[in-house]
Amino acid sequence: xxxxxxxxxxxxxxxxxxxxxxxxxxxxxxxxxxxxxxxxxxxxxxxxxxxxxxxxxxxxxxxxxxxxxxxxxxxxxxxxxxxxxxxxxxxxxxxxxxxxxxxxxxxxxxxxxxxxxxxxxxxxxxxxxxxxxxxxxxxxxxxxxxxxxxxxxxxxxxxxxxxxxxxxxxxxxxxxxxxxxxxxxxxxxxxxxxxxxxxxxxxxxxxxxxxxxxxxxxxxxxxxxxxxxxxxxxxxxxxxxxxxxxxxxxxxxxxxxxxxxxxxxxxxxxxxxxxxxxxxxxxxxxxxxxxxxxxxxxxxxxxxxxxxx
Numbered sequence: 001x002x003x004x005x006x007x008x009x010x011x012x013x014x015x016x017x018x019x020x021x022x023x024x025x026x027x028x029x030x031x032x033x034x035x036x037x038x039x040x041x042x043x044x045x046x047x048x049x050x051x052x053x054x055x056x057x058x059x060x061x062x063x064x065x066x067x068x069x070x071x072x073x074x075x076x077x078x079x080x081x082x083x084x085x086x087x088x089x090x091x092x093x094x095x096x097x098x099x100x101x102x103x104x105x106x107x108x109x110x111x112x113x114x115x116x117x118x119x120x121x122x123x124x125x126x127x128x129x130x131x132x133x134x135x136x137x138x139x140x141x142x143x144x145x146x147x148x149x150x151x152x153x154x155x156x157x158x159x160x161x162x163x164x165x166x167x168x169x170x171x172x173x174x175x176x177x178x179x180x181x182x183x184x185x186x187x188x189x190x191x192x193x194x195x196x197x198x199x200x201x202x203x204x205x206x207x208x209x210x211x212x213x214x215x216x217x218x219x220x221x222x223x224x225x226x227x228x229x230x231x232x233x234x235x236x237x238x239x240x241x242x243x244x245x246x247x248x249x250x251x252x253x254x255x256x257x258x259x260x261x262x263x264x265x266x267x268x269x270x271x272x273x274x275x276x277x278x279x280x281x282x283x284x285x286x287x288x289x290x291x292x293x294x295x296x297x298x299x300x301x302x303x304x305x306x307x308x309x
Contacts, residue, residue: 036063036083039120041096041109041128042071043078049098049107055082057111062088065109080128082109091116096126 043049046068055063063083071077084090093114101108111126120126189196210217256262260269291298 036086037090037122038066038081038083039090039096039123040125041080041082042074042125043080043098043128043130044076045130046078046080047098047107047130049080049109053107053109054101055084055109055111057084057088057113062111080109084111089119090124090126092118092120094120094126095129097129097131099131 049065049068051065051068053065054061055065062085065080065082067081069079071079080096082096090111091114093116095112095114097110097112098107099110100106257264257268
């Protein structure tokens with residue numbers, strides 16, 4: 001069968017239009033040669049997501065974003081329609097997360113499967129969330145630091161504003177004096193370094209002696225402990241009461257002697273005994289003298305038996 005010229009032109013035009021449609025969709029990330037299912041997700045903001053942005057599952061591209069539009073009934077929310085390859089079954093309660101494609105720019109939808117054993121139907125709506133990218137996170141963390149730095153600078157400016165020329169000079173002199181003081185202290189420490197070393201050595205020697213005599217110190221403490229236990233066990237109260245009783249009786253005896261009562265009191269207060277003793281001593285003295293001068297009056301010797309008259 002021979003085709004006429006018009007038919008050939010029509011066939012070429014159809015092929016060209018088909019290639020044009022396929023190429024246009026291919027450039028948009030769609031492949032019309034493969035069938036796919038589409039799903040929806042609702043976001044409060046899409047954070048830079050665009051048409052033809054890739055849809056990934058475990059890092060592998062399984063679809064593209066087909067359409068982005070505003071929600072009809074939820075003011076301010078965005079509805080995103082995206083396709084997923086037909087042979088991939090999406091579990092119920094899965095999440096469609098908008099995440100950064102790279103550190104610089106670009107967004108993707110990352111499908112995160114749930115543990116459900118039921119699967120979504122074509123056209124179902126998944127839970128949509130937006131992950132904060134690194135730049136946004138850094139910006140959120142740096143903004144409070146920037147505000148604090150600004151407040152700090154303002155505080156420093158307000159503090160420095162109170163320092164006029166005289167105060168600045170006084171502050172400079174104070175700092176110079178502080179420098180001189182630290183220099184003097186440093187020199188003093190350097191000069192007395194040997195003494196400080198000697199003191200430290202003495203402390204070390206004392207600590208070593210204490211360590212070496214630890215057993216003796218323990219024995220001394222044990223002896224003190226035994227002494228304290230013995231004193232605690234002794235009946236000190238009874239001893240003190242007996243001593244007080246004895247002192248009271250001695251006081252009574254002393255009072256009687258002072259009053260001239262009893263033998264000791266009479267001896268102390270009456271001198272008759274003293275006089276008699278002196279008289280007796282004088283008589284004895286006379287007797288001894290007479291005995292020495294006239295012994296024959298008191299001693300008789302008889303060799304033959306004759307008695308002298």
